Amino acid sequence: MEYAFSDRIKNMTGNAIRDIFKLLARPEVISFAGGMPAADALPAEQIREIASQVLKDDPTGILQYGATEAYAPLRQSAAQFVKDAAKVNCSPEDLFIISGGQQGLDLACKAFLNKGDRVLVERPTYLAALQIMATYEAEVHSVNMDEEGMLLDELEEKLKIYSPKLIYTIPNFQNPTGRTASLERRRKYLELAEKYNAVIIEDDPYGLLRYEGEAVPSIKSMDTVGRVIYVTSFSKVISPGLRVGAAVAAPTLLRKMIIGKQATDVHTNSLSQAIIDKFLRLGYMPEQLAKSNKIHSERMNKMQEMIKQYFPSNVKYTRPSGGLFIWAELREDINTLDVLQKSTQRDVAFIPGSHFFAEGDGLNTMRLNFSNSSFERIEKGIKILAETIAEF
Amino acid sequence: MEYAFSDRIKNMTGNAIRDIFKLLARPEVISFAGGMPAADALPAEQIREIASQVLKDDPTGILQYGATEAYAPLRQSAAQFVKDAAKVNCSPEDLFIISGGQQGLDLACKAFLNKGDRVLVERPTYLAALQIMATYEAEVHSVNMDEEGMLLDELEEKLKIYSPKLIYTIPNFQNPTGRTASLERRRKYLELAEKYNAVIIEDDPYGLLRYEGEAVPSIKSMDTVGRVIYVTSFSKVISPGLRVGAAVAAPTLLRKMIIGKQATDVHTNSLSQAIIDKFLRLGYMPEQLAKSNKIHSERMNKMQEMIKQYFPSNVKYTRPSGGLFIWAELREDINTLDVLQKSTQRDVAFIPGSHFFAEGDGLNTMRLNFSNSSFERIEKGIKILAETIAEF
Incomplete structure (x- = not known):
């Protein structure tokens, strides 16, 4: 049947990042697309112990409304x-x-x-x-x-x-x-x-x-x-x-x-x-931050190094003091939506920058996430991206 | 400062039930107000074991986006x-x-x-x-x-x-x-x-x-x-x-x-x-349902019995075959908002029925929840409510 959707939703096609996530669920894909923190920095064992403890200490407080x-x-x-x-x-x-x-x-x-x-x-x-x-x-x-x-x-x-x-x-x-x-x-x-x-x-x-x-x-x-x-x-x-x-x-x-x-x-x-x-x-935060910031900063440095080594020299890119993202601007006539289409064929993903512009421009820009990829994948992925960009 | 709130929210005063919840956080209050399942039916120990297991089996799947x-x-x-x-x-x-x-x-x-x-x-x-x-x-x-x-x-x-x-x-x-x-x-x-x-x-x-x-x-x-x-x-x-x-x-x-x-x-x-x-x-559902339905139905029966025994005979009320609520209609000239004001002074709460009417009428109605109160509290609470109603 035909639905009479609301104005707010009828033309909305979904969040580009979340849709790219789904496409790229295959483990062989090198994804610089999301904003995920490092998986190896997540305090899984601490959370497991705490979950068990809090469910013992306050089951009703947690399980009721x-x-x-x-x-x-x-x-x-x-x-x-x-x-x-x-x-x-x-x-x-x-x-x-x-x-x-x-x-x-x-x-x-x-x-x-x-x-x-x-x-x-x-x-x-x-x-x-x-x-x-x-x-x-x-x-x-x-x-x-x-x-x-x-x-x-x-x-x-x-x-x-x-x-x-x-x-x-x-x-x-x-x-x-x-x-x-x-x-x-x-x-x-x-x-x-x-x-x-x-x-x-x-x-x-x-x-x-x-x-x-x-x-x-x-x-x-x-x-x-x-x-x-x-x-x-x-x-x-x-x-x-x-x-x-x-x-x-x-x-x-x-x-x-x-x-x-x-x-x-x-x-x-x-x-x-x-x-x-x-x-x-329990005071776990300082140690957790130290651990995760160390992993993230090493990966950022690695990606900076790889971009410097492999990307065409006319690409401009940021060097942030923290966070999860590097922002790159390619030659003005390159559309990163086209770059993405080619790079995903070689199993490398990122987010085309135009998604971040209220007016939908910024076609030659891209967002790169470094935090959730190993050194090896950063090296391999940036190399493939550089080769893909060079084709334009 | 003065805020220019949206039309949707500027005159909204909040959900009556959730506000009553907060007022009645004191343990001595007998609350027939919420829609909480029986606390003693919550499978706390099973959830504790499962939480520990799933965080061991799939930590990244659970802790990442x-x-x-x-x-x-x-x-x-x-x-x-x-x-x-x-x-x-x-x-x-x-x-x-x-x-x-x-x-x-x-x-x-x-x-x-x-x-x-x-x-x-x-x-x-x-x-x-x-x-x-x-x-x-x-x-x-x-x-x-x-x-x-x-x-x-x-x-x-x-x-x-x-x-x-x-x-x-x-x-x-x-x-x-x-x-x-x-x-x-x-x-x-x-x-x-x-x-x-x-x-x-x-x-x-x-x-x-x-x-x-x-x-x-x-x-x-x-x-x-x-x-x-x-x-x-x-x-x-x-x-x-x-x-x-x-x-x-x-x-x-x-x-x-x-x-x-x-x-x-x-x-x-x-x-x-x-x-x-x-x-x-793990197939825990049938046993969990049997346990919780037994507790809830016993409490419903108890509340039915107490209403029959204590409420004025001109109060009409439902006898549902399940769920969490009994619905009562008092004499037409009684406003249950006034009843609530008096009953909370004696530490008994319910939800005045008018909150459930799109047009704000139904002033003489009330919703009673039985699932999260012991037999003792049901007896004591219904008795107090009956006495309060009788004052009108």
């Missing part, structure tokens, strides 16, 4: 975690637990966006954020960046023209470019948001994945009036499969996001919440 | 489960895994509803469904019921007048009334949906919680054209806290719901999915 806000112990330990990690002055009442960081973006958009409302995003930006905004039928405009973040003149101009309700930014090791916004830019984002009355969504899944240099204070840490929604995730440093993140905002605003969550998944699964809580309380 | 559709083994075992439980001819491709049954309603509404679109629901109906429909800014109309389900003349009349996109029904042990739709009504729902081109959402979280009589075939089992979205849940028979359910629909329609899910929580948490999968494959 829980509060939408959080599994209570995690609300406390996560608030302490955010305080330490992002220097946000955060009490348990300022935070709630979400089913992965991405749900924070969804709930923030749900709380603010009517059909046709405007949002400003970075250019390029996280493709799932663009997909979420499309489901709320928002009008999305993007702001160009340099190595220090969004260009301030352009940001102000677009704030003036479009009066957006939201500004969406990933200040640390941005997805897809790997760039980190400077302290000065972050201050200015907040000033401009104040001047033009926009709310900032500060998406920070990668902040702790720093391989060199000093952490830059979060925008939320400078927010005194409740203008920033800060979203973080345990996916990249403990486990993506557990689906646990946290969102921090002023209580009035948080309440609306919690109401939005009541209507979607009731509450985040309690077993994963209890595991993350125990992991934090 | 997974496919939006499902943790692959569960997609298969859940399809078999639905086939057995609801007699739906269901292959793994016709089903996907959701973060609890309620997410199925959210994703179905997301796939179909534009602002102002019409939905028909039962009168009364599940309050979270009403809340979800409000977040999609739908126009909701309700159809009166008798003991066999929705009144067919009224259903047809409202289909004709309103041309709704969706009909939402809970045919087994309905929430809140406990009623089960007859086979004849189910056939007619499908015929009428066909005639007036509506999609049926068949919400079935309670179907296996039958304490007497024979199962009635699901509407989905009679659907040959893809007109029904069937939603089920593992919450009531294994564990609500794990947040796992399943939705069955025609592939074209399923695809849109999966795209909707990509944009909310990426995928359902894999550890819970792996636990449910193993639980099903």
Whole structure:
């Protein structure tokens, strides 16, 4: 039968990354496509022990329905975690637990966006954020960046023209470019948001994945009036499969996001919440971060080295200080969708950059993930990619 | 600061049940408010052993990102489960895994509803469904019921007048009334949906919680054209806290719901999915159902007995053949919101029925849950409730 789908969904064809994932499930495929942390960095044995422990200590608390806000112990330990990690002055009442960081973006958009409302995003930006905004039928405009973040003149101009309700930014090791916004830019984002009355969504899944240099204070840490929604995730440093993140905002605003969550998944699964809580309380985080950052940074260096050695010299690429991604720009007449088609025939995958542009341009760009491939696969994969690019 | 919230959320004050939950967290409170299965029926020890096993057998599959559709083994075992439980001819491709049954309603509404679109629901109906429909800014109309389900003349009349996109029904042990739709009504729902081109959402979280009589075939089992979205849940028979359910629909329609899910929580948490999968494959379900149905039916009988003994004789109440709820109608001039205010002062809670009416009436009704209270608490709580009601 023919279905009368909603406007928000009828023309939507799905998230390119998640569809590439499925195509590339064969083990022989070398995938630089996803944003997966290193499989060998996942603390499987610790999680196994903790799961058994928490199910012994609090079976009913974990297996029965829980509060939408959080599994209570995690609300406390996560608030302490955010305080330490992002220097946000955060009490348990300022935070709630979400089913992965991405749900924070969804709930923030749900709380603010009517059909046709405007949002400003970075250019390029996280493709799932663009997909979420499309489901709320928002009008999305993007702001160009340099190595220090969004260009301030352009940001102000677009704030003036479009009066957006939201500004969406990933200040640390941005997805897809790997760039980190400077302290000065972050201050200015907040000033401009104040001047033009926009709310900032500060998406920070990668902040702790720093391989060199000093952490830059979060925008939320400078927010005194409740203008920033800060979203973080345990996916990249403990486990993506557990689906646990946290969102921090002023209580009035948080309440609306919690109401939005009541209507979607009731509450985040309690077993994963209890595991993350125990992991934090046992003090496993510093060692886990040291281990995973070591693996990731070695792989990033390896990929940098291989790109330098094999890619055509006219390819420009970033060297991030952390995170999971390298961003490359090829010769202007090359379309990376065509490159992908050829490289997948040789079992190598990446994400064509155009998926990260609100306006669908950036055809000559690509995002490369290094974190979940061995040195051997990085070497082999980059070599094949270089050969494929050279054919254009 | 003042926030410019979206229309969908600005006047929404939250789900009454979930808010009552929080108020009543004190252990001395006797709560007939929630829809929790018996805590002593939860298979905690089995889940503990399984969690440990699956994290040993497939740590990467569980801890890394997974496919939006499902943790692959569960997609298969859940399809078999639905086939057995609801007699739906269901292959793994016709089903996907959701973060609890309620997410199925959210994703179905997301796939179909534009602002102002019409939905028909039962009168009364599940309050979270009403809340979800409000977040999609739908126009909701309700159809009166008798003991066999929705009144067919009224259903047809409202289909004709309103041309709704969706009909939402809970045919087994309905929430809140406990009623089960007859086979004849189910056939007619499908015929009428066909005639007036509506999609049926068949919400079935309670179907296996039958304490007497024979199962009635699901509407989905009679659907040959893809007109029904069937939603089920593992919450009531294994564990609500794990947040796992399943939705069955025609592939074209399923695809849109999966795209909707990509944009909310990426995928359902894999550890819970792996636990449910193993639980099903180990064949624990029949024994678990027998155990939980025994506990629940004894408690239902106890509550029936206590109501009969203590409630004023002019109170009408249902005697369901399964599920989790008894529905009571008090004298017409009594407002159960006032009754609740008084009963909570004596530490007894229930849900006032008006929350389940799309039009906000039904002021003299109440929903009573029996499954998660001991005999002693049922006796004490019903006695206090009876005394409270008698004061009006």
